[in-house]
Amino acid sequence: MTIRLALVPGEPAGIGPELCVRLAQRVDLSTLCTAYADPDVLMQAASALRLPLELLDSEAEITRPGQLRLIEYRLPTPTRAGQPDPANAPGIIAALDAAAHDCLDGRMHGLVTGPFHKAAINDGGIAYTGTTERLAQQAGSDMVMMLARPGLRVALVTTHLPLRAVADAISGEQLERILTITADALRRDFGIASPRIAVLGLNPHAGEDGHLGREELDIIIPTLERLRARGLHLDGPLPADTAFLPHKLATFDAVVAMYHDQGLPVLKSTGLEHAVNITLGLPYPRVAVDHGTALDIAGTGRATPDSLFAAVAQCAQFAAQREQDA
Template identity: 45%
Template sequence: MPDPLALAITTGEPAGIGPDITIGALLQLAGSNGNRNGHYRFHVLGDARLLASRAAALGVGHAWTRQIGEGGVVVEDVPLGVQSEPGRLDARNGRYVLALLDAAIDGLQAGKYAAMITAPVQKSTINDAGVPFTGHTEYLAERAAVPRVVMMLAGPQPAHDNAMLRVALATTHLPLRAVPDALDIPMLVETLTIVDTDLRRHFGIARPRILVTGLNPHAGESGHMGREEIDVIAPALAQACDAGIDARGPYPADTLFQPRHLRDADCVLAMYHDQGLAPLKYGTFGHGVNITLGLPFIRTSVDHGTALDLAGTGRAEHGSMIEAIRSAITMAGHANGRHHDGNAGVWPATR
C-alpha cells in the first residue's frame, strides 16, 4: 500500500474561525470514515496550544486529542507571536500567519506535502504588521515565482445531481473601471491555457469545455455596446482553439449561468470578479471552494472570510472547509496517479 498523501492545512488568522473550521471539518471527516483506508494524512499548521484551547472551547477537546493520537492528524506547531483571543485582531500575529503559509509552501516544494488547504486570513493584520499583502493568491504566485495564476471557484449544482460548477476569472481584485484595460489577447490566451491544463491535470477531464463570457452587456451587441468582444475576446478564443483548447463564446453573462447552458460545460471563464462569482456564490456559498490554478502545487481554500464574530462560539459553519479538503484530495489523487476521490459521495470530481 502506498504511503498516505500528506495534505497541509494552514489555520489562518488566529482570532478568526480558521482554527474552528479546521477542527470541525477534520473531526466530521473522521466521523464519516472518509479516511478509513489511510489514503491521506492531514498536517495542521498552527499554534498547538491555540488549537487545543479552541477545541476545548468548542466542546471537542477529547475528540481532537484522540484524532491526533490516532495519527490521522499531525499538528505542525508554529508558535503565535502573542497569545490570541477569538475575535480580537493583533498585528503582532501578522507574521505568524505568513509563517504558516511559508511552512506549507516550503513543504510542498520539498515534496513533503501533496497539497495545501488554506483557512482565511485577515489581510489588514498582515499589512499592519508591516508586510505588504494583497491576498493568498498573489502571495503564493510570488513565492512560487510564476508570472500568472488564475483564481477559480467551484461548487456543487444541486439542480444537476450535484455536478460541479466551476468559474475562473480573467481578472480578480481590480476596480471595475480598470478591467477593460487589463484585458488583452495574450493574457486571455494564457489564462485559457492555464485553465485547460489544470482541468486536465488535476481533475482528470480529458478535453475540458470552457464557456467564456463577454465583458459588456449582451456581449457587446455586435459592437454597439463595446468592442472588447470583437477586438480582444473573440481573437483570443480563436488563438486558443487553434492551440487545441475547446473554448467557446463570448456569451452574454446575464444568460450564460443557466442549467441548460452549463450542463455540458466544465468551466466558465468570466472577465471580472463579480460577473462570475456573484452567480456562483448565490448557488454554492458555504459549500464552495477557491482553487488557485497555474501554481506548481495544489492549493484550495474556503469561499469565505475570517468571521471574527463567530470565532470560538461554535456557530461557524465548516462546510466550505470540508469541500476544500475533498477537492484537494481529488486533485492530489489525479496528480499522483491514484485517482481516489475525496468527495465521499457528496459531489463528483468531474462533471
C-alpha cells in the same frame, strides 16, 4: 501511497481554527492533514467548541477522532476571537510560507488553507493582495483562481482588482494564459479529456457588437479564435447575465469570468457551503475554503465546516491524481 496535506487555518481570530478543530473530529479527513499553526490558538478554539483535541507530532499516526498532527508556528500575541491583531501577521504568513515550501519540496502533496484577513496582514507591515497571489509568487508560477462547487466551476481572468482597473488589465496575452492554464488543469486534475469552456464578455450583452465597449471585438474574440485554432473548445464571448442559465451550464465544464464579481456571486449564491477555492497552475494542488474569516461569529460555534471538509477532500483527490500520473 499516503497523501499528506498541509493545513493552514489562516486568521487566528476568525473561524479558521475552529474549523480545523471540527476537521479533527473526522478521522477520514484529519488523517490526511498536518496543521501549521499555533497550538494555543487551536486549543482555545477546541475549548470554545467543547470538542476534544489532542495535538500530535507531525509524524504521528492518527488513531481516533479529536487528534490532529501539528507543526508549531507560535504567534507573538494572544488571540481573541473576532479581533485580528496586526502584530500576528508575520507569524500567520510564516506558517503559510512554510506549508507552501513543504509542498514545493515534496514533503507535502498539497495545501489546504482557511480564510485570511487581508487588512490585518497589510496593517502588520506585509504587502498582501491575497493568498493565491502570494503562493504563485513564491512558486514562480502563473496561476488562475477557480471557485468550484458541484455542477459549476468558475475561473477568473482578473482577481483582486478595483473595478475601474479591470478593463485595463485584460489583454489578449492575459486571456490566452488564463484559458490555457484552465484547460490544462481541467484535463490534468479533473480528468476531462476535452474540456468545454464558456468565456464571458466583459461588457453588458458582451459588448453589443461594439456599441457597449470594444473589448470583445478587439481582445476577446481574436484571442478565442487563436485558441480554437489550437484545438481548445471555447464558447463566447457570452453575455454574463444569461450564461449561467442551467440549460447552458449543462453544456460547459467551466466558465471563465472577466472579473471577481462577475462570476462568483452566482456560484456563491447557489452552493456556498460546498464550494471551494482552487489555485490552478501551481506545481502542487492548493484548495481553500470559499468564505471569509467570519469575525462576527468567530468563537460562537456557529460556523459550518462543510467548505473546509470539501477543500480537504478535493485537494486529496488532486494530489492522488498527480502522484498516479507522476
